Amino acid sequence: MIKYTDMHKCVVEYISAGDIEKYSYCPLSWWLSRKEGHRESEGVIKHRNIGKKAKEGMENYRKSKDFERGVMYFAVGAVLVALVGVTMLYESKVWATVFHALAILWLIISVYFLWRYDRLEEQWKGTFTRIMVMAALLSTVFSIFAVSFFMNPNYLLGYILEIASLLWLIGATYFLYESMRKGLHYSQIRQELHLPDGEIIYVDDLKKAPLLKSKKYGIVGRPDMLLKVGKEYVPVEIKTGRVPRGPLFSHIMQLTAYMLLVEENFSIPLYGLLMYGSTVYRIEYEEDLKNILLQKVEEMRKAMRTGEVHRNHNRPGKCRHCSRREICPERLA
Numbered sequence: 001m002i003k004y005t006d007m008h009k010c011v012v013e014y015i016s017a018g019d020i021e022k023y024s025y026c027p028l029s030w031w032l033s034r035k036e037g038h039r040e041s042e043g044v045i046k047h048r049n050i051g052k053k054a055k056e057g058m059e060n061y062r063k064s065k066d067f068e069r070g071v072m073y074f075a076v077g078a079v080l081v082a083l084v085g086v087t088m089l090y091e092s093k094v095w096a097t098v099f100h101a102l103a104i105l106w107l108i109i110s111v112y113f114l115w116r117y118d119r120l121e122e123q124w125k126g127t128f129t130r131i132m133v134m135a136a137l138l139s140t141v142f143s144i145f146a147v148s149f150f151m152n153p154n155y156l157l158g159y160i161l162e163i164a165s166l167l168w169l170i171g172a173t174y175f176l177y178e179s180m181r182k183g184l185h186y187s188q189i190r191q192e193l194h195l196p197d198g199e200i201i202y203v204d205d206l207k208k209a210p211l212l213k214s215k216k217y218g219i220v221g222r223p224d225m226l227l228k229v230g231k232e233y234v235p236v237e238i239k240t241g242r243v244p245r246g247p248l249f250s251h252i253m254q255l256t257a258y259m260l261l262v263e264e265n266f267s268i269p270l271y272g273l274l275m276y277g278s279t280v281y282r283i284e285y286e287e288d289l290k291n292i293l294l295q296k297v298e299e300m301r302k303a304m305r306t307g308e309v310h311r312n313h314n315r316p317g318k319c320r321h322c323s324r325r326e327i328c329p330e331r332l333a
């Protein structure tokens, strides 16, 4: 049980997204679950396995991207070293002059961007920094070419640089192989779990993932997964039981709680995903839905204060599927 102090300086109990799901299914089901300990149900075990797989996928994706960067650094390095090596083998005043001119041109571009930097709006500073670094780098490389063409040929140094370039290329090939291998593994895991597009940035694995908190509304939770699709954060809730004909209200409420947590901890999400096996429902994050959720949270707080909780439906089918019907005094089936 996690407690916090709200804006009225009262100590209030946080309500979890999982409890909101139970309450939305049937208030009595939630109430009875508060008296139960942690249950290692089939669903929990399935969830844990999905979490493990997704975590594995997330790590493979990150490694694949790291190796991809390695490919770029090694390949660019190899090309530059090879080019410097070639210039060591020849003497050419013409090429020396051309590269001198190019080096000065890129130096001027770099100085121009440096001069404009202070007058820029914050949003452009990152792009300008990248252009400045690129311009300064090109200027340096062209200067090296110009000096090499200007000097007398140095065959020994030229050949050493060509061999070094070859070794860098072998390094780039290794990184490419590893990047493809990890990328392939990630794709297989995504297919296996029926995951939609996007980079996995958070997985609820064995409760080690950080708990997301909303201090404003007193809600906590760990979404099964958090995807980053472009610039959007998308919470994902995976359900392992029977596949319903449409998304269930209680699951929508749970997902809405996660969207609210994403709003407070990252940025306002546009939507969340509810997954029943390979069936995926996109739930838009709308004001009406958020209001219904907050109303449910308010009702739960009232129930905790008064201890008055009852069944709120007349559907025997609901009771038949309820995991607490054995101990429920108001069950219909």
Ligand code: SF4
Pocket: 025, 026, 027, 028, 029, 030, 032, 311, 318, 319, 320, 322, 323, 324, 325, 328, 329, 330, 331, 332
């Ligand atoms: S058995 Fe029926 S009334 Fe009882 S908690 Fe479950 S759904 Fe609610």
